[in-house]
Amino acid sequence: MDDQSRMLQTLAGVNLAGHSVQGGMALPPPPHGHEGADGDGRKQDIGDILHQIMTITDQSLDEAQAKKHALNCHRMKPALFSVLCEIKEKTGLSIRGAQEEDPPDPQLMRLDNMLLAEGVSGPEKGGGSAAAAAAAAASGGSSDNSIEHSDYRAKLTQIRQIYHTELEKYEQACNEFTTHVMNLLREQSRTRPISPKEIERMVGIIHRKFSSIQMQLKQSTCEAVMILRSRFLDARRKRRNFSKQATEILNEYFYSHLSNPYPSEEAKEELAKKCSITVSQSLVKVPKGKGNRGSALQQTSVSNWFGNKRIRYKKNIGKFQEEANLYAAKTAVTAAHAVAAAVQNNQTNSPTTPNSGSSGSFNLPNSGDMFMNMQSLNGDSYQGSQVGANVQSQVDTLRHVINQTGGYSDGLGGNSLYSPHNLNANGGWQDATTPSSVTSPTEGPGSVHSDTSN
DNA sequence: AGGTATGATTGGTA
DNA sequence: TACCAATCATACCT
Numbered sequence: 204m205d206d207q208s209r210m211l212q213t214l215a216g217v218n219l220a221g222h223s224v225q226g227g228m229a230l231p232p233p234p235h236g237h238e239g240a241d242g243d244g245r246k247q248d249i250g251d252i253l254h255q256i257m258t259i260t261d262q263s264l265d266e267a268q269a270k271k272h273a274l275n276c277h278r279m280k281p282a283l284f285s286v287l288c289e290i291k292e293k294t295g296l297s298i299r300g301a302q303e304e305d306p307p308d309p310q311l312m313r314l315d316n317m318l319l320a321e322g323v324s325g326p327e328k329g330g331g332s333a334a335a336a337a338a339a340a341a342s343g344g345s346s347d348n349s350i351e352h353s354d355y356r357a358k359l360t361q362i363r364q365i366y367h368t369e370l371e372k373y374e375q376a377c378n379e380f381t382t383h384v385m386n387l388l389r390e391q392s393r394t395r396p397i398s399p400k401e402i403e404r405m406v407g408i409i410h411r412k413f414s415s416i417q418m419q420l421k422q423s424t425c426e427a428v429m430i431l432r433s434r435f436l437d438a439r440r441k442r443r444n445f446s447k448q449a450t451e452i453l454n455e456y457f458y459s460h461l462s463n464p465y466p467s468e469e470a471k472e473e474l475a476k477k478c479s480i481t482v483s484q485s486l487v488k489v490p491k492g493k494g495n496r497g498s499a500l501q502q503t504s505v506s507n508w509f510g511n512k513r514i515r516y517k518k519n520i521g522k523f524q525e526e527a528n529l530y531a532a533k534t535a536v537t538a539a540h541a542v543a544a545a546v547q548n549n550q551t552n553s554p555t556t557p558n559s560g561s562s563g564s565f566n567l568p569n570s571g572d573m574f575m576n577m578q579s580l581n582g583d584s585y586q587g588s589q590v591g592a593n594v595q596s597q598v599d600t601l602r603h604v605i606n607q608t609g610g611y612s613d614g615l616g617g618n619s620l621y622s623p624h625n626l627n628a629n630g631g632w633q634d635a636t637t638p639s640s641v642t643s644p645t646e647g648p649g650s651v652h653s654d655t656s657n
Numbered sequence: 658a659g660g661t662a663t664g665a666t667t668g669g670t671a
Numbered sequence: 672t673a674c675c676a677a678t679c680a681t682a683c684c685t
Contacts, residue, residue, distance in 0.1 A: 442664050442681050450663095465674090506673085507665060514675065515663090 248279045275393070284396060311414075314421040321428045323363050359428070366424045373420065377413040381406050445508070449478035453505070457512050458530040464513055468502065471509075475501035 255270055318324040388402050445453070456474060457464050466474060480501045516523050 444663065444682060504664075508663090510674070510676095511664070514677095518676095 248277075290396075308418070311418050311421070314418065314425055317425050318366075318421060318428075321425075322359065323366055323424055323428060362424060362427050366420065369420050370417065373413055373417055377410065380413075381409050384409060445478060445480065449480060452477050453508050453512070454526065454530055455534060457509065457516075458527050459534055461527075464509060466505070466509060471502040471505040474505050478505070480504045 255273075315324065384405060385402055388397050388405060391397060392402075444450075453474060456466065456470075460466070
């Protein structure tokens with residue numbers, strides 16, 4: 204048995220009735236009911252020490268200092284001190300109980316996740332931010348939107364910097380304060396029982412206090428990012444009309460594929476490229492799991508455009524007549540050339556040879572318009588021959604011209620030249636592989652007109 | 658300022 | 672999942 208244990212046993216046997224030790228706790232009963240041979244002498248020693256401790260506050264500062272020094276040098280001091288520490292630790296543990304090890308704050312976790320997702324916290328470059336990724340995708344282009352994105356990135360970086368600076372400040376302050384308190388406690392531990400666990404607990408309390416400040420910082424950073432996001436990236440707020448050129452390209456495609464205005468994925472991508480539709484025009488859209496996120500988003504814009512166009516065209520065909528005629532006339536010459544070339548090609552070469560396309564318009568694979576019976580166009584013997592997809596797009600346009608020259612004018616100022624003969628009775632587009640015949644006067648736009656007046 | 662045009666979003670459907 | 676229809680929100684025009 205070592206010296207300290209013996210001391211403990213001895214000390215525990217001392218009658219401390221009437222004295223409180225550090226918060227009114229009495230010493231526990233002796234673990235063993237025997238005393239050493241020199242028990243009386245030690246009792247006397249400890250009694251002295253305790254008496255001095257209890258009366259130290261009644262004395263003057265000088266006296267107290269002197270006594271303190273004497274106590275520190277007392278041969279029983281280490282043993283008594285360790286016992287007091289042990290008692291204090293025991294009481295401390297019973298008081299703390301359940302409040303130890305509180306679970307991670309879900310709100311803090313949310314904030315952390317959000318900051319990580321927005322690219323504010325986490326690695327310096329290429330943060331997981333959807334917005335940042337989209338912005339990065341857009342930076343490749345030379346459109347005016349890249350300016351916006353660089354502005355957005357600059358602001359995000361600013362927020363990031365402020366966040367990290369503040370975080371660093373807090374951490375530094377926390378560390379400084381912790382060190383200060385620890386030093387203070389260590390200093391005090393010479394005169395009063397402060398266990399390492401207690402110091403640890405104090406550090407924990409300090410950290411908790413500082414983490415609540417950190418949470419506030421995180422919260423306000425999140426708010427700042429949200430505001431920035433909504434200001435810069437909300438597509439509805441920042442809606443921009445497509446450029447005139449882009450609208451023309453889309454309209455050209457639409458009216459030249461009026462029999463089936465549903466561009467394939469490839470066609471959409473091609474159109475997006477041709478139109479230089481910027482990513483910011485649909486930044487808030489959820490990615491569709493494509494490799495090239497920017498491209499998918501651009502296609503979404505194209506899809507939106509076609510969706511809107513189809514439905515608005517269908518709703519008010521009369522309104523779009525003029526536009527349709529315009530695009531029909533615009534591409535008529537090209538279409539005529541294309542068809543002529545196709546016919547010639549077909550007559551001189553193998554009947555199955557598709558036109559390789561000097562059409563000038565869209566030459567997109569699998570655009571939905573596969574084949575067409577040419578007899579319905581000009582009534583000649585060009586039956587059974589199949590024209591390539593690009594030719595089909597011209598054929599639709601050419602049909603307009605034929606209609607125009609055919610003169611189905613019904614006295615409505617030429618507005619009924621281009622009728623949506625591929626629209627179903629219920630409003631849907633017919634299958635492109637079974638195009639209806641050239642507009643007949645009986646199924647002119649008038650009937651649809653009354654149907655879809657808005 | 659008010660009306661219209663237009664790109665995007667949302668909810669429902671096949 | 673693509674599409675439709677309705678709707679929203681902003682841009683643009685008068």
